Amino acid sequence: MKIYNTLTKKKEEFVPITPGKVGIYVCGPTVYNFIHIGNARPMIVFDTLRRYFEYKGYEVNFVSNFTDVDDKIIKKANEEGVSCHEISERYIVECKKDMEGMNIKPATHHPKATEEIDGMIEMISSLIDQGYAYEKNGTVYFRTRQCEGYGKLSKKNLDDLSAGIRIAVSDEKDDPMDFVLWKPKKEGEPSWPSPWGDGRPGWHIECSVMSKKYVGETLDIHAGGEDLVFPHHENEIAQSECCNHTTFANYWMHNAFLNIDNKKMSKSAGNFFTVREISEKYSLQVIRFFMLSAHYRSPLNFSDTLVEAAKSSLERILNAVDNIRTMIDHLDGEELTEADKANVKVLTDLVKKYEDAMDDDLNTADAISAVFEIVKLANTTVKDGSKAYAQKLLSTITELCDILGIITEKKEEILDADIEALIEERQAARKAKDFKRADEIRDQLLEQGIVLKDTREGVKWSRA
Numbered sequence: 377m378k379i380y381n382t383l384t385k386k387k388e389e390f391v392p393i394t395p396g397k398v399g400i401y402v403c404g405p406t407v408y409n410f411i412h413i414g415n416a417r418p419m420i421v422f423d424t425l426r427r428y429f430e431y432k433g434y435e436v437n438f439v440s441n442f443t444d445v446d447d448k449i450i451k452k453a454n455e456e457g458v459s460c461h462e463i464s465e466r467y468i469v470e471c472k473k474d475m476e477g478m479n480i481k482p483a484t485h486h487p488k489a490t491e492e493i494d495g496m497i498e499m500i501s502s503l504i505d506q507g508y509a510y511e512k513n514g515t516v517y518f519r520t521r522q523c524e525g526y527g528k529l530s531k532k533n534l535d536d537l538s539a540g541i542r543i544a545v546s547d548e549k550d551d552p553m554d555f556v557l558w559k560p561k562k563e564g565e566p567s568w569p570s571p572w573g574d575g576r577p578g579w580h581i582e583c584s585v586m587s588k589k590y591v592g593e594t595l596d597i598h599a600g601g602e603d604l605v606f607p608h609h610e611n612e613i614a615q616s617e618c619c620n621h622t623t624f625a626n627y628w629m630h631n632a633f634l635n636i637d638n639k640k641m642s643k644s645a646g647n648f649f650t651v652r653e654i655s656e657k658y659s660l661q662v663i664r665f666f667m668l669s670a671h672y673r674s675p676l677n678f679s680d681t682l683v684e685a686a687k688s689s690l691e692r693i694l695n696a697v698d699n700i701r702t703m704i705d706h707l708d709g710e711e712l713t714e715a716d717k718a719n720v721k722v723l724t725d726l727v728k729k730y731e732d733a734m735d736d737d738l739n740t741a742d743a744i745s746a747v748f749e750i751v752k753l754a755n756t757t758v759k760d761g762s763k764a765y766a767q768k769l770l771s772t773i774t775e776l777c778d779i780l781g782i783i784t785e786k787k788e789e790i791l792d793a794d795i796e797a798l799i800e801e802r803q804a805a806r807k808a809k810d811f812k813r814a815d816e817i818r819d820q821l822l823e824q825g826i827v828l829k830d831t832r833e834g835v836k837w838s839r840a
Contacts, residue, residue: 382628399591403600407467410650477660512548514560530606580611598625709762716765
Protein backbone atom coordinates (compact mmCIF):
# COMPACT_ATOMS: atom_id res chain seq x y z
CA MET A 377 0.00 0.00 0.00
CA LYS A 378 1.23 3.48 -0.86
CA ILE A 379 0.46 6.46 1.36
CA TYR A 380 0.96 10.13 0.56
CA ASN A 381 3.19 11.35 3.38
CA THR A 382 2.65 15.02 4.24
CA LEU A 383 6.18 15.06 5.69
CA THR A 384 7.89 14.13 2.41
CA LYS A 385 5.20 15.43 0.02
CA LYS A 386 5.17 12.17 -1.92
CA LYS A 387 3.58 8.74 -1.99
CA GLU A 388 5.58 6.13 -0.13
CA GLU A 389 5.25 2.38 0.25
CA PHE A 390 3.81 1.69 3.68
CA VAL A 391 6.19 -0.36 5.81
CA PRO A 392 4.99 -0.93 9.41
CA ILE A 393 7.37 -0.74 12.37
CA THR A 394 6.24 -4.20 13.47
CA PRO A 395 5.26 -6.66 10.70
CA GLY A 396 1.55 -7.39 10.74
CA LYS A 397 0.74 -4.52 13.12
CA VAL A 398 -0.20 -0.86 12.60
CA GLY A 399 -0.24 1.92 15.21
CA ILE A 400 -2.43 4.88 14.19
CA TYR A 401 -3.09 8.07 16.15
CA VAL A 402 -5.81 10.46 14.96
CA CYS A 403 -6.45 13.80 16.64
CA GLY A 404 -10.00 13.79 17.97
CA PRO A 405 -12.50 16.58 18.67
CA THR A 406 -12.63 19.19 21.41
CA VAL A 407 -15.85 18.27 23.21
CA TYR A 408 -17.71 21.49 23.98
CA ASN A 409 -20.65 21.02 21.58
CA PHE A 410 -22.04 18.61 19.03
CA ILE A 411 -19.42 17.68 16.43
CA HIS A 412 -19.78 19.55 13.14
CA ILE A 413 -19.83 18.12 9.63
CA GLY A 414 -16.17 19.11 9.16
CA ASN A 415 -15.21 16.90 12.12
CA ALA A 416 -16.95 14.02 10.38
CA ARG A 417 -14.59 13.86 7.41
CA PRO A 418 -11.39 12.77 9.24
CA MET A 419 -13.44 10.44 11.43
CA ILE A 420 -14.88 8.68 8.37
CA VAL A 421 -11.69 8.74 6.29
CA PHE A 422 -9.38 7.30 8.93
CA ASP A 423 -11.96 4.79 10.15
CA THR A 424 -11.96 3.54 6.54
CA LEU A 425 -8.16 3.41 6.58
CA ARG A 426 -8.33 1.30 9.73
CA ARG A 427 -10.93 -1.03 8.19
CA TYR A 428 -8.81 -1.51 5.08
CA PHE A 429 -5.73 -2.41 7.11
CA GLU A 430 -7.83 -4.94 9.02
CA TYR A 431 -9.11 -6.35 5.72
CA LYS A 432 -5.49 -6.81 4.66
CA GLY A 433 -4.83 -8.81 7.82
CA TYR A 434 -3.14 -6.22 10.03
CA GLU A 435 -3.70 -5.95 13.77
CA VAL A 436 -4.56 -2.26 14.18
CA ASN A 437 -4.07 -0.20 17.32
CA PHE A 438 -6.26 2.81 16.55
CA VAL A 439 -6.10 5.67 19.06
CA SER A 440 -8.15 8.86 18.91
CA ASN A 441 -8.33 11.31 21.80
CA PHE A 442 -10.95 13.61 23.27
CA THR A 443 -9.70 17.09 24.21
CA ASP A 444 -11.76 17.63 27.35
CA VAL A 445 -10.05 20.74 28.76
CA ASP A 446 -9.92 23.83 26.56
CA ASP A 447 -10.90 27.51 26.49
CA LYS A 448 -14.13 26.71 24.61
CA ILE A 449 -15.12 24.07 27.16
CA ILE A 450 -14.39 26.48 30.02
CA LYS A 451 -16.46 29.22 28.35
CA LYS A 452 -19.39 26.87 27.81
CA ALA A 453 -19.23 25.62 31.41
CA ASN A 454 -19.16 29.16 32.82
CA GLU A 455 -22.11 30.16 30.62
CA GLU A 456 -24.17 27.22 31.90
CA GLY A 457 -22.91 27.44 35.47
CA VAL A 458 -21.70 23.83 35.49
CA SER A 459 -18.32 22.12 35.67
CA CYS A 460 -16.07 21.59 32.65
CA HIS A 461 -16.28 17.86 33.37
CA GLU A 462 -20.07 17.95 32.98
CA ILE A 463 -19.78 19.73 29.62
CA SER A 464 -17.08 17.45 28.22
CA GLU A 465 -18.73 14.22 29.39
CA ARG A 466 -22.07 15.33 27.95
CA TYR A 467 -20.59 15.95 24.53
CA ILE A 468 -18.38 12.87 24.53
CA VAL A 469 -21.62 10.87 24.87
CA GLU A 470 -23.20 12.86 22.03
CA CYS A 471 -20.09 12.51 19.87
CA LYS A 472 -20.13 8.75 20.29
CA LYS A 473 -23.81 8.70 19.25
CA ASP A 474 -22.95 10.54 16.03
CA MET A 475 -19.96 8.29 15.42
CA GLU A 476 -22.17 5.24 15.82
CA GLY A 477 -24.64 6.77 13.37
CA MET A 478 -21.80 7.17 10.84
CA ASN A 479 -20.77 3.53 11.53
CA ILE A 480 -17.38 4.57 12.88
CA LYS A 481 -15.81 1.79 14.92
CA PRO A 482 -14.86 2.65 18.52
CA ALA A 483 -11.14 3.35 18.83
CA THR A 484 -8.88 0.81 20.49
CA HIS A 485 -8.32 3.61 23.01
CA HIS A 486 -10.18 6.90 23.44
CA PRO A 487 -7.96 8.77 25.95
CA LYS A 488 -9.07 12.02 27.55
CA ALA A 489 -6.64 14.87 28.18
CA THR A 490 -7.73 15.36 31.80
CA GLU A 491 -6.87 11.75 32.62
CA GLU A 492 -3.31 12.07 31.32
CA ILE A 493 -2.10 15.16 33.23
CA ASP A 494 0.63 13.26 35.11
CA GLY A 495 2.17 12.12 31.83
CA MET A 496 2.10 15.68 30.51
CA ILE A 497 3.86 17.02 33.61
CA GLU A 498 6.46 14.27 33.22
CA MET A 499 7.15 15.13 29.57
CA ILE A 500 7.30 18.88 30.28
CA SER A 501 9.73 18.26 33.14
CA SER A 502 11.93 16.19 30.81
CA LEU A 503 11.92 18.97 28.21
CA ILE A 504 12.95 21.52 30.85
CA ASP A 505 15.73 19.24 32.13
CA GLN A 506 17.04 18.83 28.58
CA GLY A 507 17.01 22.58 27.91
CA TYR A 508 14.13 22.54 25.43
CA ALA A 509 11.69 24.36 27.71
CA TYR A 510 11.72 27.06 30.39
CA GLU A 511 9.39 28.43 33.05
CA LYS A 512 8.37 32.06 33.55
CA ASN A 513 5.99 32.97 36.38
CA GLY A 514 4.14 29.66 36.26
CA THR A 515 4.02 29.38 32.47
CA VAL A 516 6.24 26.85 30.73
CA TYR A 517 7.33 27.56 27.15
CA PHE A 518 8.94 25.35 24.53
CA ARG A 519 12.15 26.74 22.98
CA THR A 520 11.19 26.41 19.33
CA ARG A 521 14.62 27.40 17.98
CA GLN A 522 16.26 24.67 20.05
CA CYS A 523 14.40 22.09 17.97
CA GLU A 524 16.46 21.15 14.96
CA GLY A 525 14.29 20.83 11.86
CA TYR A 526 11.29 22.73 13.25
CA GLY A 527 8.93 23.37 10.35
CA LYS A 528 9.73 20.17 8.44
CA LEU A 529 6.09 19.04 8.32
CA SER A 530 4.50 22.36 7.33
CA LYS A 531 7.56 23.49 5.34
CA LYS A 532 7.48 26.78 7.25
CA ASN A 533 10.62 28.71 8.15
CA LEU A 534 10.95 30.06 11.68
CA ASP A 535 12.47 33.36 10.54
CA ASP A 536 9.64 33.89 8.06
CA LEU A 537 7.06 33.04 10.71
CA SER A 538 8.51 35.39 13.31
CA ALA A 539 9.06 38.29 10.89
CA GLY A 540 6.63 41.07 11.65
CA ILE A 541 5.33 39.57 14.90
CA ARG A 542 4.86 42.33 17.41
CA ILE A 543 6.07 41.44 20.88
CA ALA A 544 4.06 42.95 23.72
CA VAL A 545 5.96 44.60 26.57
CA SER A 546 4.45 42.07 28.97
CA ASP A 547 5.36 39.08 26.80
CA GLU A 548 7.55 36.73 28.83
CA LYS A 549 8.69 34.53 25.97
CA ASP A 550 12.38 34.37 25.14
CA ASP A 551 11.34 34.19 21.48
CA PRO A 552 7.99 35.11 19.84
CA MET A 553 7.79 31.64 18.24
CA ASP A 554 8.02 29.77 21.54
CA PHE A 555 4.75 28.06 22.47
CA VAL A 556 3.04 27.17 25.75
CA LEU A 557 3.38 23.76 27.39
CA TRP A 558 1.79 24.67 30.74
CA LYS A 559 -0.29 27.70 31.75
CA PRO A 560 -0.98 28.98 35.28
CA LYS A 561 -4.37 28.80 36.95
CA LYS A 562 -6.97 31.49 36.29
CA GLU A 563 -10.13 32.22 38.21
CA GLY A 564 -13.02 30.04 37.04
CA GLU A 565 -10.79 27.49 35.31
CA PRO A 566 -9.98 23.88 36.22
CA SER A 567 -6.41 23.32 37.38
CA TRP A 568 -3.97 20.64 38.49
CA PRO A 569 -0.92 20.84 40.78
CA SER A 570 2.47 20.89 39.07
CA PRO A 571 6.12 21.78 39.87
CA TRP A 572 5.40 25.22 38.36
CA GLY A 573 2.22 25.88 40.33
CA ASP A 574 -1.43 25.00 39.81
CA GLY A 575 -2.49 25.23 36.20
CA ARG A 576 -3.37 23.24 33.11
CA PRO A 577 -1.57 21.96 30.01
CA GLY A 578 -1.29 23.68 26.67
CA TRP A 579 -3.13 22.05 23.79
CA HIS A 580 -0.22 20.53 21.85
CA ILE A 581 1.36 18.54 24.68
CA GLU A 582 -1.64 16.26 25.22
CA CYS A 583 -1.32 14.41 21.89
CA SER A 584 2.43 13.91 22.32
CA VAL A 585 1.80 12.26 25.68
CA MET A 586 -1.25 10.19 24.76
CA SER A 587 0.17 8.90 21.48
CA LYS A 588 3.36 7.80 23.28
CA LYS A 589 1.41 6.04 26.04
CA TYR A 590 -1.13 4.23 23.87
CA VAL A 591 0.83 3.65 20.64
CA GLY A 592 4.55 4.15 21.33
CA GLU A 593 7.39 6.62 20.94
CA THR A 594 7.22 6.20 17.16
CA LEU A 595 3.85 5.95 15.41
CA ASP A 596 3.30 4.19 12.14
CA ILE A 597 0.73 6.81 11.10
CA HIS A 598 -0.37 10.13 12.58
CA ALA A 599 -3.49 11.57 10.95
CA GLY A 600 -5.96 14.43 11.10
CA GLY A 601 -7.40 17.35 9.16
CA GLU A 602 -5.06 19.57 7.15
CA ASP A 603 -5.85 22.47 9.47
CA LEU A 604 -3.79 20.67 12.14
CA VAL A 605 -0.53 20.57 10.14
CA PHE A 606 0.56 23.89 11.64
CA PRO A 607 0.95 24.63 14.44
CA HIS A 608 -0.53 21.56 16.20
CA HIS A 609 1.23 18.70 14.44
CA GLU A 610 4.41 20.69 13.93
CA ASN A 611 4.56 21.33 17.66
CA GLU A 612 3.79 17.71 18.46
CA ILE A 613 6.83 16.67 16.42
CA ALA A 614 9.02 19.23 18.20
CA GLN A 615 7.98 18.17 21.69
CA SER A 616 8.06 14.44 21.05
CA GLU A 617 11.32 14.25 19.12
CA CYS A 618 13.18 16.56 21.49
CA CYS A 619 11.94 14.58 24.49
CA ASN A 620 12.28 11.04 23.11
CA HIS A 621 15.14 11.51 20.61
CA THR A 622 13.47 9.35 17.99
CA THR A 623 11.18 9.84 14.99
CA PHE A 624 7.70 10.75 16.16
CA ALA A 625 5.70 9.34 13.21
CA ASN A 626 6.80 7.61 10.02
CA TYR A 627 3.78 8.64 7.95
CA TRP A 628 1.57 11.73 8.19
CA MET A 629 -1.88 11.73 6.58
CA HIS A 630 -4.12 14.78 6.34
CA ASN A 631 -7.57 15.13 4.79
CA ALA A 632 -8.52 18.30 2.92
CA PHE A 633 -11.15 20.80 4.00
CA LEU A 634 -14.89 20.42 3.63
CA ASN A 635 -16.65 23.44 2.11
CA ILE A 636 -20.37 24.20 2.26
CA ASP A 637 -21.85 25.31 -1.08
CA ASN A 638 -18.34 26.23 -2.24
CA LYS A 639 -17.69 28.39 0.82
CA LYS A 640 -15.62 27.78 3.91
CA MET A 641 -17.82 26.62 6.76
CA SER A 642 -18.20 29.23 9.50
CA LYS A 643 -20.82 30.36 11.97
CA SER A 644 -20.54 33.96 10.78
CA ALA A 645 -21.38 32.87 7.21
CA GLY A 646 -24.44 31.01 8.46
CA ASN A 647 -23.31 27.73 6.87
CA PHE A 648 -22.17 25.91 9.99
CA PHE A 649 -23.87 22.54 10.53
CA THR A 650 -23.50 19.87 13.16
CA VAL A 651 -23.70 16.18 12.30
CA ARG A 652 -26.82 16.01 14.45
CA GLU A 653 -28.50 18.74 12.38
CA ILE A 654 -27.54 17.02 9.13
CA SER A 655 -28.92 13.71 10.43
CA GLU A 656 -32.38 15.28 10.61
CA LYS A 657 -32.33 15.58 6.83
CA TYR A 658 -30.11 12.74 5.64
CA SER A 659 -29.19 9.27 6.83
CA LEU A 660 -25.66 9.34 8.23
CA GLN A 661 -24.90 6.35 5.98
CA VAL A 662 -25.54 8.70 3.04
CA ILE A 663 -23.19 11.26 4.60
CA ARG A 664 -20.51 8.62 5.02
CA PHE A 665 -20.90 7.47 1.41
CA PHE A 666 -20.76 11.09 0.24
CA MET A 667 -17.56 11.76 2.22
CA LEU A 668 -15.85 8.76 0.60
CA SER A 669 -16.98 9.66 -2.92
CA ALA A 670 -13.98 11.98 -3.27
CA HIS A 671 -10.31 11.34 -2.52
CA TYR A 672 -9.53 12.34 1.06
CA ARG A 673 -6.81 14.81 -0.02
CA SER A 674 -9.19 16.63 -2.38
CA PRO A 675 -11.32 19.51 -1.08
CA LEU A 676 -14.93 18.35 -0.80
CA ASN A 677 -17.94 20.55 -1.41
CA PHE A 678 -21.03 19.77 0.65
CA SER A 679 -24.32 20.75 -0.97
CA ASP A 680 -27.85 19.36 -1.07
CA THR A 681 -27.48 18.57 -4.78
CA LEU A 682 -24.31 16.54 -4.26
CA VAL A 683 -25.62 14.75 -1.18
CA GLU A 684 -28.84 13.85 -3.00
CA ALA A 685 -26.73 12.39 -5.81
CA ALA A 686 -24.80 10.35 -3.24
CA LYS A 687 -28.09 9.19 -1.73
CA SER A 688 -29.26 7.92 -5.12
CA SER A 689 -25.93 6.22 -5.79
CA LEU A 690 -25.97 4.45 -2.44
CA GLU A 691 -29.53 3.35 -3.08
CA ARG A 692 -28.37 1.63 -6.30
CA ILE A 693 -25.92 -0.46 -4.30
CA LEU A 694 -28.45 -1.31 -1.59
CA ASN A 695 -31.10 -2.24 -4.17
CA ALA A 696 -28.64 -4.53 -5.95
CA VAL A 697 -27.77 -6.26 -2.67
CA ASP A 698 -31.45 -6.59 -1.83
CA ASN A 699 -32.10 -8.14 -5.24
CA ILE A 700 -29.26 -10.65 -4.79
CA ARG A 701 -30.66 -11.69 -1.41
CA THR A 702 -34.06 -12.25 -3.00
CA MET A 703 -32.53 -14.27 -5.84
CA ILE A 704 -30.64 -16.50 -3.39
CA ASP A 705 -34.00 -17.60 -1.98
CA HIS A 706 -35.22 -18.64 -5.46
CA LEU A 707 -32.10 -20.00 -7.17
CA ASP A 708 -30.84 -23.58 -7.22
CA GLY A 709 -27.37 -24.98 -7.61
CA GLU A 710 -24.79 -25.33 -4.88
CA GLU A 711 -21.96 -25.52 -7.43
CA LEU A 712 -20.76 -22.88 -9.87
CA THR A 713 -21.64 -23.47 -13.53
CA GLU A 714 -19.15 -22.83 -16.33
CA ALA A 715 -20.88 -19.51 -17.04
CA ASP A 716 -20.66 -18.67 -13.34
CA LYS A 717 -16.93 -19.37 -13.35
CA ALA A 718 -16.42 -16.91 -16.20
CA ASN A 719 -18.38 -14.28 -14.27
CA VAL A 720 -16.43 -15.01 -11.08
CA LYS A 721 -13.25 -14.30 -13.06
CA VAL A 722 -14.66 -10.87 -13.95
CA LEU A 723 -15.67 -10.41 -10.31
CA THR A 724 -12.15 -11.29 -9.12
CA ASP A 725 -10.67 -8.73 -11.51
CA LEU A 726 -13.02 -6.06 -10.16
CA VAL A 727 -12.06 -6.88 -6.57
CA LYS A 728 -8.44 -6.44 -7.64
CA LYS A 729 -9.39 -3.08 -9.16
CA TYR A 730 -10.97 -2.10 -5.82
CA GLU A 731 -7.88 -3.17 -3.87
CA ASP A 732 -5.55 -1.37 -6.28
CA ALA A 733 -7.50 1.84 -5.70
CA MET A 734 -7.39 1.46 -1.93
CA ASP A 735 -3.69 0.58 -2.08
CA ASP A 736 -3.11 3.82 -3.99
CA ASP A 737 -3.27 6.23 -1.05
CA LEU A 738 -6.76 5.14 0.02
CA ASN A 739 -8.48 6.17 -3.20
CA THR A 740 -12.03 5.50 -2.05
CA ALA A 741 -13.53 7.31 -5.05
CA ASP A 742 -12.05 4.79 -7.50
CA ALA A 743 -12.83 1.94 -5.09
CA ILE A 744 -16.50 2.96 -5.14
CA SER A 745 -16.38 2.97 -8.95
CA ALA A 746 -15.23 -0.65 -8.80
CA VAL A 747 -18.16 -1.47 -6.49
CA PHE A 748 -20.56 -0.01 -9.07
CA GLU A 749 -19.01 -2.21 -11.76
CA ILE A 750 -19.67 -5.21 -9.52
CA VAL A 751 -23.25 -4.01 -9.02
CA LYS A 752 -23.66 -3.81 -12.82
CA LEU A 753 -22.25 -7.32 -13.16
CA ALA A 754 -24.64 -8.59 -10.50
CA ASN A 755 -27.69 -6.92 -12.04
CA THR A 756 -27.01 -8.50 -15.45
CA THR A 757 -25.88 -11.99 -14.43
CA VAL A 758 -27.37 -13.05 -11.09
CA LYS A 759 -30.77 -14.12 -12.46
CA ASP A 760 -29.15 -16.65 -14.82
CA GLY A 761 -26.62 -17.99 -12.35
CA SER A 762 -26.58 -20.56 -9.58
CA LYS A 763 -27.29 -19.99 -5.92
CA ALA A 764 -23.56 -20.46 -5.26
CA TYR A 765 -22.77 -17.62 -7.68
CA ALA A 766 -25.36 -15.32 -6.09
CA GLN A 767 -23.89 -16.05 -2.66
CA LYS A 768 -20.42 -15.23 -4.00
CA LEU A 769 -21.68 -11.90 -5.34
CA LEU A 770 -23.41 -11.09 -2.06
CA SER A 771 -20.41 -11.88 0.15
CA THR A 772 -18.09 -9.89 -2.12
CA ILE A 773 -20.20 -6.73 -2.27
CA THR A 774 -20.97 -6.77 1.45
CA GLU A 775 -17.29 -7.26 2.34
CA LEU A 776 -16.10 -4.42 0.11
CA CYS A 777 -18.87 -2.14 1.39
CA ASP A 778 -18.01 -3.05 4.97
CA ILE A 779 -14.45 -1.76 4.40
CA LEU A 780 -16.06 1.55 3.40
CA GLY A 781 -18.28 1.36 6.49
CA ILE A 782 -21.41 1.04 4.37
CA ILE A 783 -24.12 -1.16 5.87
CA THR A 784 -25.76 -3.10 3.04
CA GLU A 785 -28.64 -4.58 4.99
CA LYS A 786 -31.73 -2.42 4.71
CA LYS A 787 -33.56 -1.72 7.95
CA GLU A 788 -37.06 -3.04 8.22
CA GLU A 789 -39.57 -0.39 7.20
CA ILE A 790 -41.41 1.07 10.16
CA LEU A 791 -45.16 1.44 9.67
CA ASP A 792 -46.98 4.75 10.10
CA ALA A 793 -49.14 3.33 12.93
CA ASP A 794 -46.01 2.29 14.83
CA ILE A 795 -44.55 5.77 14.38
CA GLU A 796 -47.67 7.42 15.76
CA ALA A 797 -47.66 5.03 18.75
CA LEU A 798 -44.02 5.85 19.55
CA ILE A 799 -44.71 9.58 19.23
CA GLU A 800 -47.58 9.25 21.70
CA GLU A 801 -45.30 7.34 24.08
CA ARG A 802 -42.66 10.06 23.72
CA GLN A 803 -45.21 12.79 24.48
CA ALA A 804 -46.32 10.89 27.59
CA ALA A 805 -42.70 10.48 28.67
CA ARG A 806 -42.03 14.21 28.28
CA LYS A 807 -45.17 15.02 30.26
CA ALA A 808 -43.93 12.71 33.02
CA LYS A 809 -40.49 14.43 32.79
CA ASP A 810 -38.93 11.12 31.72
CA PHE A 811 -36.66 12.92 29.27
CA LYS A 812 -34.31 9.96 28.99
CA ARG A 813 -37.08 7.77 27.54
CA ALA A 814 -38.25 10.64 25.30
CA ASP A 815 -34.73 11.00 23.88
CA GLU A 816 -34.47 7.21 23.41
CA ILE A 817 -37.65 7.23 21.31
CA ARG A 818 -36.43 10.16 19.20
CA ASP A 819 -33.12 8.33 18.59
CA GLN A 820 -34.96 5.07 17.83
CA LEU A 821 -37.10 6.78 15.19
CA LEU A 822 -34.09 8.63 13.77
CA GLU A 823 -32.30 5.31 13.28
CA GLN A 824 -35.34 4.22 11.25
CA GLY A 825 -35.07 7.36 9.11
CA ILE A 826 -37.92 9.17 10.87
CA VAL A 827 -37.27 12.82 11.71
CA LEU A 828 -39.34 14.48 14.47
CA LYS A 829 -39.96 18.20 14.67
CA ASP A 830 -41.64 19.81 17.68
CA THR A 831 -43.92 22.66 16.55
CA ARG A 832 -46.61 24.85 18.13
CA GLU A 833 -49.18 22.61 16.46
CA GLY A 834 -47.59 19.48 17.93
CA VAL A 835 -45.07 16.92 16.78
CA LYS A 836 -44.57 16.60 13.02
CA TRP A 837 -42.72 13.70 11.48
CA SER A 838 -41.17 12.99 8.10
CA ARG A 839 -39.09 10.29 6.45
CA ALA A 840 -35.47 11.21 5.80
